[in-house]
Amino acid sequence: MDKLLVLLAGLVFAVSIVCIVQANQRAEAHHRARQRHERDKVRGWPRHHRSAEGMIVALLADSGPGHIVVGGRTLWLRDGETCAYTVGAPIGVHYIGVLYTVVDGRRLVDGIMAMPPLG
Numbered sequence: 001m002d003k004l005l006v007l008l009a010g011l012v013f014a015v016s017i018v019c020i021v022q023a024n025q026r027a028e029a030h031h032r033a034r035q036r037h038e039r040d041k042v043r044g045w046p047r048h049h050r051s052a053e054g055m056i057v058a059l060l061a062d063s064g065p066g067h068i069v070v071g072g073r074t075l076w077l078r079d080g081e082t083c084a085y086t087v088g089a090p091i092g093v094h095y096i097g098v099l100y101t102v103v104d105g106r107r108l109v110d111g112i113m114a115m116p117p118l119g
Contacts, residue, residue, distance in 0.1 A: 058072075
């Protein structure tokens with residue numbers, strides 16, 4: 001009888017450890033997803049921007065007051081926004097991704113984010 005109780009206690013302990021580990025993994029995954037979402041909000045990069053019409057991933061060719069040039073196209077920054085990236089800056093970022101919306105024939109920037117090096 002004592003051996004049966006010890007086996008039962010060991011089984012309960014093992015199952016509870018598995019449940020705790022799974023709960024921790026779910027909580028960590030949820031936390032990482034929330035951090036990515038918050039980081040994207042801070043960067044101004046909308047994950048599901050319904051009105052966006054296009055995206056360009058290319059080298060930043062030029063950056064001036066109120067505009068950037070990416071992939072041979074001029075895109076206009078909104079309401080005094082600036083581009084955090086500089087042309088030719090040695091920061092390991094080779095490409096940027098730009099999400100934009102076309103309004104009255106002008107491409108207006110919705111978000112800019114660094115892209116990992118391709119290849």
